[in-house]
Amino acid sequence: MEPLAVAVNGLVKRYGMTAAADGLSFEARSGEVTALLGPNGAGKTTTVEICEGYRRADAGSVRVLGRDPHDPELRTRIGVMLQSGGVPTHARAGEFLRLIASFYATPLDPAALLERLGLTASARTSYRRLSGGQQQRLALAAAVVGRPELVFLDEPTAGLDPQARHATWELVEDLKAAGVAVILTTHHMDEAERLADEVVIVDHGSVIASGPPSSLTGAERQLRFRARPGLGLDELLSALPPATIAKESPAGHYVIEGDLVPELLATVTAWCASNGVMTEDLRIERRTLEDVFLELTGRELRS
Numbered sequence: 001m002e003p004l005a006v007a008v009n010g011l012v013k014r015y016g017m018t019a020a021a022d023g024l025s026f027e028a029r030s031g032e033v034t035a036l037l038g039p040n041g042a043g044k045t046t047t048v049e050i051c052e053g054y055r056r057a058d059a060g061s062v063r064v065l066g067r068d069p070h071d072p073e074l075r076t077r078i079g080v081m082l083q084s085g086g087v088p089t090h091a092r093a094g095e096f097l098r099l100i101a102s103f104y105a106t107p108l109d110p111a112a113l114l115e116r117l118g119l120t121a122s123a124r125t126s127y128r129r130l131s132g133g134q135q136q137r138l139a140l141a142a143a144v145v146g147r148p149e150l151v152f153l154d155e156p157t158a159g160l161d162p163q164a165r166h167a168t169w170e171l172v173e174d175l176k177a178a179g180v181a182v183i184l185t186t187h188h189m190d191e192a193e194r195l196a197d198e199v200v201i202v203d204h205g206s207v208i209a210s211g212p213p214s215s216l217t218g219a220e221r222q223l224r225f226r227a228r229p230g231l232g233l234d235e236l237l238s239a240l241p242p243a244t245i246a247k248e249s250p251a252g253h254y255v256i257e258g259d260l261v262p263e264l265l266a267t268v269t270a271w272c273a274s275n276g277v278m279t280e281d282l283r284i285e286r287r288t289l290e291d292v293f294l295e296l297t298g299r300e301l302r303s
């Protein structure tokens, strides 16, 4: 069997009193997108940078393409897109990408990649004069131009416009189809839901849940609607089967969970009608990854 693209076991990394990684374990496979999710400060960047060979673990085992992350042989086999870009500020976009491509035996065509990411018109512009979104796209191009077997993408779509976001998603889907292992960190749950084969939710330095997005969100559906705040949910519940749950969170947003048969929908809308309640956005849907994420990690802001 093909070795795992990334295998992290019991990873520990401390900064003084802070355990950025605290016994963290996960695996990533070739031809799959593995999304690392977690609140600010959860330990994602620390973990990814240890896998990339930029930081050293205090304890635990980390294997990347079957090797130690510091093995120089990995340099040409992995692609890294850093949040900070990592591109010299004076370098022109096109020249920079051609230079990076020249380090690899069988790179992608830099001009085609620039075109694909909407950077052709900016090819002669220096990095520091590119817009934030253009800089980010160039960093993505640099991460993939060498046809790596494994790519680390740290918040690749943060701050991108919708067109660039879609172009990035398509590129990630193509990488996956080509058998590349993609490790993606993102704060966009919809992005993870769309792209990831495997989601790893990290909090306080360890993994609190993992699995395919559909296994985390479950098959259960919810009835959701918006209406004026403070509806008498106890009264509504008394008209519904005993196991039904109704919540208002946040104010004016209602969720009903239970056996979602047509009669339940009819009862809810009839109750709304008899109470003069006009609903908006009435819909039946599965829980989203964002729902699961907030349930698991809480709603409080992280320091």
Ligand SMILES: Nc1ncnc2c1ncn2[C@@H]1O[C@H](COP(=O)(O)OP(=O)(O)OP(=O)(O)O)[C@@H](O)[C@H]1O
Residues within 6 Å of the ligand: 015, 018, 019, 020, 038, 039, 040, 041, 042, 043, 044, 045, 046, 047
């Ligand atoms: N070089 C460092 N020195 C000291 N503390 C650090 C260092 N790097 C990270 N930390 C701390 O380790 C913890 C985890 O940080 P990390 O950057 O890995 O989180 P993250 O999940 O990537 O967060 P974000 O979503 O904000 O990028 C935080 O408490 C952070 O302050």
